Amino acid sequence: METTAGSKKALKFAYYPGCSLHATAVDYNESTLAVAEALGIDLVEVPDWSCCGSTPAHCTDELLAAALPAKNMIAAGTVADEMLVCCSACFSRLKFAQKHIEEKENIRTKLSKIMPVEQAQSIKVRHLLDVLVQDIGVEKIAELKQQDLGLKVACYYGCLLTRPPKVTELDDAEDPCFMDDLLTAAGMETVPWPYKTECCGASFSLTRTEIVLRLVADILQMAKEAEVDCISVACPLCHANLDMRQSDIKKKLGLKYDIPIFYFTQLLGMAFGLEQGKLGIGRSLVDCKELLAAKGIK
Amino acid sequence: MSADAKTRKKPPADAHQHAPNDSGITASDRRPTPRVGVFVCHCGINIAKTVDVKRVSEEIAKEPGVVIAEDYQYMCSVPGQQMIVDAVSQHNLNRIIVAACSPKMHEPTFxxxxxxxxxxPYLCEISNIREHCSWVHEDREQATEKAIDITRTILEKIRGDDSLDTTSTPVTKRALVIGGGIAGIQAALDIAGSGYEVILVERESSIGGHMAQLGETFPTLDCASCIFTPKIVEVAQNENIKLLAYSEVESVSGFVGQFEVKIRRKARSVDETVCTGCGICTEKCPTRVADEFNRGLVVHNPDKPRKPFGKRGAIYIPFAQAQPKVATIDRENCRYYQAGKCKVCEKVCGPKAIRFDQKDEIVTEKVGAIVIATGYETLPRGVYGEYGYGKYENVIDGLQLERMLSAAGPTAGDIRRPSDGKVPKEVVWIQCVGSRDESKGIPYCSKICCMYTAKQTRLYKHRVHDGQAYVFYMDIRAGGKRYEEFVKHAQVDEGTVYLRGRVSKIYERGDKLIVMGMDTLSGSQIEIPADMVVLATAIVPQHGTEEFARKLRVGIGENGFIAEAHVKLKPVETSTAGIFIAGAIQAPKDIPDTVAQAGCAASKVLNLFSNDTLTSEPIVASVDEELCSGCGLCIGACAYDARKMDEKKHIVVVEDVLCQGCGACRAACPSSACELKNFRTEQFINMVDAIT
Amino acid sequence: MKHVIKREQLRPDIIQTIEELSGQDIKSCYQCGKCSAGCPIAADMDVPPNQVIRQLQLGFVDEALRLKTIWLCASCETCTTRCPREVDLAAVMDALRNIAIQKGIRSPERAVTLFNKIFLSTVKRYGRVFEMELIGMFNTGTLNFFKDMTKAPKLFFKGRLKLFPNFTGRKMANTVFKDVKRIKSSGPEENSEPSKGI
Known part of the structure; x- marks a missing residue:
């Protein structure tokens, strides 16, 4: 199995899970590792990594917001040339840090006093989705497909994965399609829908929950109107809001959706015929067993 | 410093090693001892505020060869010029330097x-101490030093200047007009009306351009066809106009008064002289494709779902009033050309005009002047992802709506939305789509959108009485005769709701388009569920303008439009003499401005034709026959085709009338065989030495 | 009339600080409102995002620093992505938040600022986010003890909530917090040696 993608080049990455994947998004971590193994991607965890600082850091202090990612990127450089990130928020913060070090002399000079910033700049930060599309390729994904899930999926990219395009350097920020391409290659039907990149309110989940409920309800409503079976996400914060807040939306807004939320890695893993237990299936709060049973997915 | 300059006067040996062979050797023997007069201009305060002009004249007067140095308030004034004339005779001067503004301004004057x-006249030189000095510096002391230095260099140059003679060339009194929209048609009619022959070249199968696509026009709401058709017919009937439609300019050589133009007459697959334009072939053609004349607009036909509005056959006549009114086969969509079978058009054609084996033809025309009137197009689809432009059927652009509004358009003037052919009851217009949007690479205002949007909302209301029009705008720019009043009509009498703000996103929900907008004046977000959205997309130069401009050797401005020679004072001239511009290829403009500018371009052409001969600039390049190795590098470097290889002597020769004196050959020549008259290497070295 | 513009207030010095901190030219904004039109949170803000820029353009800096809007911006980057004048509004919001904290201006969105503070303190303490403590401290701080508490057992049984923090990243985070504090307190000219760290 480990030679599946070996023909192109040995794919080795410094893996930065970020706080969520070691906690509330443990299912994203499990499915990422399983899929990576199936595709022959070698993941070496960044030694003793710390939090990237997330939104609280850049809201508070621009220096801290650049320093935390920079330190992690330097650590990543000790194990590989490219760094793999699954969390869109971490991805955004790492890319922003590189941009700010590059463009803002003040940050560059100050940080260079406390760390070798050029090392943070030399590593290439990649999102898992991008690696699967660019380095593995949809043909390979199609080859590995073991079972037809028969699912109709709304791919939800969220805001930070593609925005702003000058920082993320990924797909079309207004109508990204690369997650759709992957899932289509793995045998799923994806739908064009207008809320692919609308914000879920991520960081306000605890602090301004009512805003998040409104935003998430809108997203779920659009997915419902697109008549999908489930939503696929690529970010633990999106997952937390879309999955965990469905019960609150039912209670507070009286809207019942019950749309299962999957990480795209979980869907790929199932299509590859990997064991559901290894993909963290069933850890989400919205029940997905019923859907999977109805579709005969094992 | 002048003493220093003199001690260092001897240039390095290698730099001068070819000088004896230069054509200047004999000339320099002929050159009389210089008696130079220097005149320093105050230019009001433009120069005198920053540069001590008195000191400049005092310092320069100390230089050897300078007989007199004076300063004056305005050298370009009549008394200023008279000062020069008087000084020449009083002091027996043989060289004149005017230290003033850029030679682009007043070199001809002096x-x-x-x-x-x-x-x-070529023994007069300009020392530019305004643009190159006073306007760009603040320190008076340093600016004065610099002004003295600049003038010293010019003094060194003028010592080496020779008398030059102009030559005269005859003028071919025929004009070429490129582009058959309203600009080209107006220019052609005006020139032809004065009795000169005009060749009108149009890329599409008929003349008419964008104006032929329009419904009704602001600010009078008269129908475009009604006012434009007579002009189209006039072109066809005017004996002085030779119309070459479905043709493109291949190349242009020559120069003002004597251009030679090669024109590709593209194969229509129809004999223009035989076709009567009856249109039977277009009806019977089994193929139906989206029509570029309708800008690809295809509207669902609820009565005949399989026959949507807006398509054309593979053989087509773009519109009823087309000129020449002959059919054209679009080979890419024709069954015969693609699959080898069909020929229905040939069977139904009464006069037997179909020519499947017709080939492109190149014709050559000699003209004395050229008017470029190639016009505009609008922002390409796909650029505005956030508005779903090119993705959602019911998001259309302004020109597509014009086709609907046109009585001769695909819906015969009815407003129906493309997806289902229903009459849209809530329509949103968005202005500045691309225009004034640096993130999309278009910093400028497209000028016509405020007006045509107001017009379209009014026409919409005239046709859909119970409909509601909304306009998202940033500013309403209605600066034109009767324009502001026109917009007020839309707002007050027709009830168009104007919302001040840009739209962030449009998405489809059910059969509605949700427009996420903002009214910044009240600070409120607004979402409008619309049936159709019309985008006032940015005006951009006609595609291929860059390559086309290179062919004609005219300049391109920063936004890709063809550059005028001077924004204010030479709005229809280009950087190349004898080539003029008219209409939207210079910058976005509406019909009234376009017609006015076309008339202006025509008058410039007529002005040129009032001369039987033209004098040509004598500052041209020369070739030193002994040094030229015949490598031919300069031929490639010359943008004006002024250099040819003399195969017998195996050296390069210059055609003086074509040479523009740009000096590119001089830079390209590895053996220093090229020299430019009065801009010789020796002169430059002396100029540099004077200040180092 | 809420505000009267005084001539002296136009373009005060602090605008330059905001421009430097955000890397944006406030003057570039021509108030088209595209940022506000697409802002997912605008409905909950006290002024729409474009008006934050307008206040800065007119020198109402103190007012801008006290707006709810700057704390309700979710940094979703929609405005930045679509701005026709390429003003990075999200960066301006960051700069305003940074300055408001530096100046000790009381945030009108206390829950948001409290969360940020607690979040960073747990990161400083453990190196990585420790949700149990984060939620517990946040609920205590907002006197809303049982908020989202029904979710905890569910998450725990799904294996998504940890009862104890992970200390692996503590060394790195500690070093960064310490070093950043040091270079901020030392002047820009002084040279300081990097702490021993990763």
Missing amino acids: RRAVGKAGLN
């Missing part, structure tokens, strides 16, 4: 004055 004084 050379004329010097000529009047009996000297060769």
